Amino acid sequence: MKTQKLQHLAVVLLGNELCNNDWILKFLKKNGGLVELLFITYDSPWINDVDIFQWPLGVATYRNFPVVEASWSMLHDERPYLCNFLGTVYENSSRQALMNILKQDGNDKxxxxxxxxxxQPQETNVSLKNYQDALLHSDLTLCPVGVNTECxxxxxxxxxxSIPVVEDVMTGGNCGxxxxxxxxxxxxxxxxGAPFIFIKNWKELPAILEKEKxxxxxxxxxxxxxxxxxxxxFKTE
Incomplete structure (x- = not known):
């Protein structure tokens, strides 16, 4: 049986959320390895658009998020909710501040x-259905930072x-x-040119929601x- 020698190697890497990916450096061609092109998630400072490129995070297929086809109702129906957030709220985080701001103005209602x-690392069938329904029935989706800004x-x-309202701040670690x-x-x-709403502080949210109304x-x-x-x-370019 004949085998062909590997001629070119590219790697798509789901990188560390803190951009701690030094382990792969020795495998890059410029360092004596075989990897000619590296596509890596998150805002790695290594990105040079020559042999290292940024790869978008995309949807959480590992949590069974589906491929969604746009429908007439998705585009044209009135959505009953101004915004949504379904997720984990960590103590002393901007997510906690977000919850407090929503409650202050009654926008949580x-x-x-x-x-x-x-x-939770995995969704149940019920929680996944609730999450998808929240996205479908909300005009805006609130996207606070987690370990990384990108989520x-x-x-x-x-x-x-559903328009992402993105907390546009750097998180800790080596990304940048x-x-x-x-x-x-x-x-x-x-x-x-992502058509999102970028904010630096959730204190900006009440004015955004008032305008949304x-x-x-x-x-x-x-x-x-x-x-x-x-x-x-964006997905096909």
């Missing part, structure tokens, strides 16, 4: 909010035409700007179309 205290929730919201990109965090999404359905439909079209292009 207008949004689909379901907070838990402990992270699956951003892409999952796009799948359902690189020699060719200076707009971290989320520089890949920003460079592709004044937007008519036709404008929301157009915004959903633009988000879904952008996301489709």
């Amino acid at each position: 207008l949004c689909w909010i379901s907070a838990r205290q402990q992270w 699956y929730r951003i892409y999952e919201a796009c799948s359902y035409g 700007n690189s020699s060719v990109h200076y707009n971290a965090p989320l520089q890949l999404l920003k460079s592709r 004044t937007i008519v359905l036709q404008e929301k439909i157009q915004r959903r179309k633009e988000l879904l079209q952008w996301y489709q292009h």
Whole structure:
């Protein structure tokens, strides 16, 4: 049996959330290894767009998040919730601040909010259905930072035409700007013109929600179309 010699090797790496990925350096071709191209998640300072590129996180397929096909109702129906957040709220985190801000103005009654205290690695059928319903029935999806700024929730919201409201702050660790990109965090999404709402502090949220209450359905439909079209292009470009 004849075997062919490996001629080219590229790696897509689900990187560490803190950008601690030094273990792979010795495998890069420039360091004597076989890996010619490395595609890596999160805002790694190694990204040079020559042999190391950023790879978007995407949706959480490991938690059985599905491939979502846009429908007429997804685009055109009135959505009963102003916003949503279903997730873990860590003590003394910006997520806790977000919950407090929502309660202060009573906006938690207008949004689909379901907070838990402990992270769950897997969804149940019920929790996954609730999460998908929340995305589908909310105009906005609140995306606070976790260990990293980039999270699956951003892409999952796009799948359902729910505008991500993204906390645009750097988290701890070694992620950040690189020699060719200076707009971290989320520089890949920003460079592709992501039609999101970026905020630096959740204190900005009440004004955003007040404005949201004044937007008519036709404008929301157009915004959903633009988000879904952008996301489709982003996935295929």
